[in-house]
Structure formats: structure tokens, C-alpha cells
Amino acid sequence: MKQKIRLGVNVDHVATLRQVRGGKAPYPNLLEMVRESVRAGAVQITIHLREDKRHIQPHDLVLLSEKCPVDLNLEMAVTPQMVRMANRYKPEWCCFVPEKRQELTTEGGLNVIQSKLKIQKAIAKLQARGVEISLFIAPNLQQVKAAFEVGADAVEFHTGHWVLYQGRKKQNEWKKLKQAAVMAHQLGLRVHAGHGLDYEHAQEIKKLPYLKEVNIGHFLVCEALRKGFYPAVKKMVRVLK
Ligand code: PXP
Numbered sequence: 001m002k003q004k005i006r007l008g009v010n011v012d013h014v015a016t017l018r019q020v021r022g023g024k025a026p027y028p029n030l031l032e033m034v035r036e037s038v039r040a041g042a043v044q045i046t047i048h049l050r051e052d053k054r055h056i057q058p059h060d061l062v063l064l065s066e067k068c069p070v071d072l073n074l075e076m077a078v079t080p081q082m083v084r085m086a087n088r089y090k091p092e093w094c095c096f097v098p099e100k101r102q103e104l105t106t107e108g109g110l111n112v113i114q115s116k117l118k119i120q121k122a123i124a125k126l127q128a129r130g131v132e133i134s135l136f137i138a139p140n141l142q143q144v145k146a147a148f149e150v151g152a153d154a155v156e157f158h159t160g161h162w163v164l165y166q167g168r169k170k171q172n173e174w175k176k177l178k179q180a181a182v183m184a185h186q187l188g189l190r191v192h193a194g195h196g197l198d199y200e201h202a203q204e205i206k207k208l209p210y211l212k213e214v215n216i217g218h219f220l221v222c223e224a225l226r227k228g229f230y231p232a233v234k235k236m237v238r239v240l241k
Contacts, residue, residue: 009233019057065091133153193205
């Protein structure tokens with residue numbers, strides 16, 4: 001069955017470039033890159049407001065909650081402070097992620113089983129405000145089941161390990177992704193995916209059953225250094241068709 005896959009562009013690393021100068025330089029302009037992404041066909045903008053504020057700042061969330069021309073997807077740790085921010089600025093989507101201070105990026109999936117009650121409460125609170133919730137998890141059937149039980153709207157499967165693995169390990173991870181996607185769909189959860197995706201892996205991830213959305217950041221920002229944001233995103237939109 002042919003399906004249209006939504007592209008969310010994660011602009012965190014546009015903010016990284018700005019923040020390496022202490023946030024004092026007004027460039028690169030986040031909103032300009034958001035507009036370029038949308039012009040190229042992105043239907044969602046994704047940002048991760050981390051506890052250590054290493055890239056996206058609270059003022060970016062305020063700005064994009066007003067000016068983002070497409071859906072805004074806020075990746076966030078499930079903390080009272082972040083739930084308050086999401087409740088206040090009401091993005092279209094929130095993606096709950098695990099967060100460790102020392103990590104270079106979101107290294108693993110959320111352990112929904114371990115923090116069921118906390119996650120369930122945060123989901124209910126934000127859904128009551130009209131925010132849809134996805135949970136960033138490893139392709140693990142127990143975690144998919146838990147995501148369903150806590151009332152999530154979607155699961156986003158962590159593709160980072162699959163991207164880096166080679167040979168047999170890669171094939172096994174792909175099998176896990178497929179099984180988890182089928183189960184998520186059977187339970188009525190939307191299937192999203194993200195992390196580490198480039199053009200080559202985007203071409204493959206398209207084959208994941210029931211995939212509705214991918215969120216891609218680091219690779220696109222790196223490609224944009226070579227050829228500009230618009231062509232980099234445009235090509236990804238073409239790859240996902
Ligand atoms: N999805 C989630 C939940 C993430 O945490 C990230 C990284 O911020 C991404 C997608 C995008 O990953 P990448 O920047 O490697 O494309």
C-alpha cells in the first residue's frame with residue numbers, strides 16, 4: 001500500500017551554530033531556516049528544548065509557537081517544567097524523549113514501562129489541551145504495548161542504532177522495527193521514525209510498514225552547509241515520495 005510520509009525537519013542544530021557564540025550572534029536565523037524547510041515541502045518543524053539549553057532556547061519555542069507556518073513538534077523530557085512549557089505554548093505535537101545531561105544526542109528510547117504513571121499523567125494533561133503525543137521508543141514490543149496503555153497517539157521509533165549497524169545486526173534491527181511498527185498499527189498508534197536518517201536510510205525507512213512520519217535534523221543541517229537548506233530538504237522530500 002502506497003502511503004504519504006510526512007517530513008518533520010528538526011532545526012536544533014541551526015540553533016547549535018548560533019549558541020556556540022553564546023547566543024549573542026543573531027545568525028543563523030532559525031525562522032528563516034524554518035521557512036526554507038516549509039518552502040521545500042516539510043510539513044512539520046521539530047525542536048528539542050533540552051534541560052541544558054544547549055541549542056533550542058525557550059525564546060525559540062515562544063517564537064515558533066507563534067510563527068511556525070506548519071505543525072510544531074516539541075521534543076521534551078517528561079519533567080514538570082517541560083510539561084508546563086508545553087501546556088503554555090501548545091505545540092501541535094509533543095514527543096516525549098529520555099534525556100541525559102552528558103549525552104551527545106538522544107541515545108536511546110524512553111522506558112515507558114518504568115515511568116508509566118508519570119508519562120500517563122503528562123499525556124492526559126497535554127491531550128486535554130489539544131496536543132497530540134508521540135513517545136520516542138526503541139523498537140521493542142513491550143514498550144509499544146506500554147505506549148498504547150498510557151494513551152499515546154503515536155510512537156516514534158529510534159532508528160539511530162539501525163542506521164549505524166552493519167550486516168546481520170542491521171538486518172535484525174530492521175526486523176525489530178518492522179514487528180514493532182505492525183504491532184503499533186494494530187493497537188491504533190501512529191507510526192513515526194527518526195534519528196540519524198540520511199538520504200540513503202530515508203530511502204529504506206520508506207519501506208517500514210504503516211510509517212506516517214519521519215523527523216530528520218542533523219543530516220539535513222550538514223547537507224545545508226554544502227548546498228543550502230532549501231535544496232537539502234527538497235531532496236529529502238523527493239526521496240520520501
Ligand atoms: N527524533 C527524535 C525523537 C530525536 O530526539 C531526534 C534528535 O533530536 C531526531 C528525531 C532527529 O535526529 P537527527 O538529528 O539524528 O536526524
